[in-house]
């Protein structure tokens with residue numbers, strides 16, 4: 001069954017811009033003076049070896065950590081000055097599963113919707129979970145799900161929360177080939193609606209409008 005949830009992202013163009021970002025972690029400078037822009041309809045694939053600073057970059061882009069110097073602009077406004085607007089437009093999925101293990105898959109989706117201030121009916125939440133192959137698992141506590149099934153709950157979140165900008169840390173991890181294809185389809189549909197995606201992955205990615213950033 002396919003979840004019938006129509007995205008209602010506005011059609012005006014949007015852009016995320018990194019301006020001369022420098023990132024220091026511990027004693028080490030991970031990157032310096034890093035600038036790029038990602039606009040509506042584009043996906044940026046951030047690549048690099050383990051420990052090079054991909055997750056650290058995503059954290060700067062989400063505003064979860066601050067750069068040593070430089071700034072991040074969302075639609076030409078610094079994300080530190082416009083953080084409420086920015087966080088309404090942003091969906092960040094970190095590579096550690098941001099799920100409550102004692103809650104069911106359905107309860108997790110509903111809880112995320114409540115935090116995001118999104119109205120989500122049980123029917124739409126169930127449809128989203130089933131779209132990602134979780135039929136019959138909707139009422140199981142998340143600690144009973146496999147690693148790939150947990151990632152699928154997070155994928156369901158991509159369709160139940162309408163955000164313009166998706167920042168996804170290793171979203172293909174633990175997914176089987178069907179789920180990888182489903183996620184690529186979902187990302188493509190988001191880009192066609194003028195969404196923006198920034199993701200990290202150690203695997204090659206099969207998407208149109210893909211830009212690559214090698215750290």
Ligand SMILES: Nc1ncnc2c1ncn2[C@@H]1O[C@H](COP(=O)(O)OP(=O)(O)OP(=O)(O)O)[C@@H](O)[C@H]1O
Pocket residue numbers: 025026027030048049050051052053054055056057
């Ligand atoms: N809070 C911190 N304090 C000190 N060092 C940190 C901190 N956070 C990250 N690091 C270090 O910064 C470096 C970059 O980490 P990061 O998680 O950004 O790498 P990554 O490119 O995402 O790696 P991977 O491909 O393994 O996920 C690593 O050497 C890590 O140990």
